[in-house]
Amino acid sequence: MSDESAKPQRIGVFGGTFDPPHVGHLVTAINVGYAIGLDRVILMVANVPWQKVGTRPITPAADRLAMVEAAVADVPRLVAGDHEIVAGGPSYTADTLAALAHEFPGAELYVILGDDAAAAIHTWERADEVAERAQLVVVDRPGDPVSLDPAIDWVRVEVPRLDVSSTDLRARWADGRPLNYLVTDAVLDVVRERGLYGGSA
Ligand code: ATP
Ligand code: MG
Secondary structure (H helix, E strand, O other): OOOHHHOOOEEEEEEEOOOOOOHHHHHHHHHHHHHHOOOEEEEEEOOEOOOOEOOEOOOOHHHHHHHHHHHHOOOOOEEEEOHHHHHOOEOOHHHHHHHHHHHOOOOEEEEEEEHHHHHOHHHOOOHHHHHHHOEEEEEOOOOOOOOOOOOOOEEEOOOOOOOOOHHHHHHHHHOOOOOEOOEOHHHHHHHHHOOHHHOOO
C-alpha cells in the first residue's frame, strides 16, 4: 500500500512584483507545475522589490496581492503567497525559502524564474543559499537568449513564450489601451475597482 503522506510535497515558488500579474506569469506557473509535477505553485508577491525601488513607483503590496489572488482563484494548484508581505521589509527569496522549509517540513522546493531573472541571480541576496535550498527552474522569455551561470544546476522547462511584461501593460493601461486577454478578467476588475495604473479603459 502506498503511503501518500510519505511522499515529499513538491512546491514551486514563483516570485515576482506582479505589477500586474499577466498571462505570461500564469502560463509559466501552470505549465511548469504540470511539467515537474508540482503539488502547488505559489505566486509569491514581493513586499518590497528592492531591486526596483527608486526606478519606478511600485503599486502597494496589498493591491498586487489582491490581483494575484484574483488571478489564481479557482485555478487548481496555483496559489497566491503573502509570506513576504507578512514578513515585511525587503523581500529576499533565501528568507522565503527558509520560511517555507519550516512551514512544509521535508518538502522539495522549486524556484521558478524567467531567463531575465535567472541571468541576474548573482545580484540576489544570498543567491548561493537560494540554489542550495531549491531546485532552480528557468523558462525562456521572448528576446535574445541570455547566458546562465554554468555552475548552477538549472532545469529548463519549455512553455509558450509570450511577449508580455508588466511594464508594457502598465503603459498600455495608462494611455487607455485595453488589457483584455493580457490579464484575466478578475485582475482587470481589481485594476478598475482600485483605480490602479492611472487609466480607465
Ligand atoms: P516588470 O516589467 O515590471 O519587470 P515582469 O513582467 O517582468 O514585470 P515580474 O513581476 O518582474 O514581471 O516577474 C516575475 C517573474 O516572472 C520573473 O521571474 C520573470 O522573469 C517572470 N516573467 C515575467 N514575464 C514573463 C513572461 N512573459 N514569460 C515568462 N516569465 C515571465
Ligand atoms: Mg521583471
